[in-house]
Amino acid sequence: MANKRGLGRGMDALFSDEADKKEAQVVDKVADKKDQDNVVLKIAITSLEANPFQPRKTFDQAALSELADSLKESGLIQPIVVRKHGDKYQIVAGERRFRAARSAELTQVPVIVKSLSDNAMMALSIIENLQREDLNPIEEAQGINAYMKQLTLTQAQAAEKLGKSRAAIANTLRLLNLPAQVQQLIIEGQLSMGHARALLGLDAQSDMLLLADKAIKQQLSVRQIEDIVRHTASSKQKTNAKKPSNSIYIQAIEQQLEDKFSTKISLSKKKLEINFANKDELNRILDLLGVDLN
Structure with missing residues (x-):
């Protein structure tokens, strides 16, 4: 009975209906139309490469172990979405399943091949994880930051593309200041x-x-x-x-200097600023300072 319950939980993780529906919707939205025949292929697991734009860095090891145990009995049913990369295939969506399959020592896995640019793949990786709420706040911030840099986006543009408010994007990115x-x-x-x-x-x-x-x-x-x-x-x-204020002392110095140079003077800590409006006024101040540029 214990094994049956374990298999049930594993099968739920395999199918994960709502999450996989969302994942499929995101993939189909971003992928090129010509690849939407959804042909499932079986390839060697050694042909798979990790997603270089994967914002998710941490995975629940207990959940992976449970899924791996289930895969040993039933195999991988939900295909991994990939794109061709040389003689390998890069994982677009389904890295958790890939890791569990590798742990279960499967030699082949089902995949669906999509044609995606680097930008589209990065967007997909972030959107898919955000929809499934798989990212911790720091991973989300790092992913959005990398996405904005890759596409040279403003916070407002990133918010629109990722379906979030600008305030949410700004608050998330602020975490990188910690x-x-x-x-x-x-x-x-x-x-x-x-x-x-x-x-x-x-x-x-x-x-x-x-x-x-x-x-x-x-x-x-x-x-x-x-x-x-x-x-x-x-x-x-x-x-x-x-703290003892030296503003009166500073103001007195500023006033004397302004009287001497007939211009605005600012004095603060280790900085003295002398303002001038044009070249003639600059030359006048330089003369007063005894600076000879000839």
Whole structure:
């Protein structure tokens, strides 16, 4: 009885009706019309190559093992979508099935060959994973960022092509501003998307890393992180307000320099700016400074 239940779960994973319907719809939408005869071929599994544009980097090993066990008994029923690449075939959609089939030591797998450009293949890989919600937030951000660079798209254009709002695209891409260590924590599921957005309220990456570590150790909620970020920002403002101000001193110097040069002067920390409107005014200022260009 235990084996029967295991096979049932494996068969569900094999067919995965709703997910596979979505995958097929995306493939047919992006693929060239001439390839939509959906002829299923059987090829050697060693002829398959991973998708170079696959945004998904992490796979549930327990789910893969369960699917592999089922494949050993029933084989792979749902074909993998591929495109020809030299004497090999690159996986367009179905990498999870490919990995499970390889783990099950299958020698041949069914495939459907589609004709796709690099741009179309990249778009398909991202859209398919977004529809199936297979990507963690960082993978999604990295995939969208790579897609935008490949096609030279603005956030608005990417949002339209991927069927998301511009705000959603912008918020997702902001995750790439987090330190690499924090991004890894999100990939591992130790921090949520909500935690990540709250951490972005801090200015320094070192502060983000420290608070992320504290959030995990103390199991802080998103609301608690938001409160800490607000308190940190408020404390910095108060500290800055209490610092002795040298603005009066700076203003006095600026005023003296403006009187001397008869132009706008800006002084801040290690920078002195002298403004001029045209070449004649520049020459006048250079004369006052004793600069001889002849």
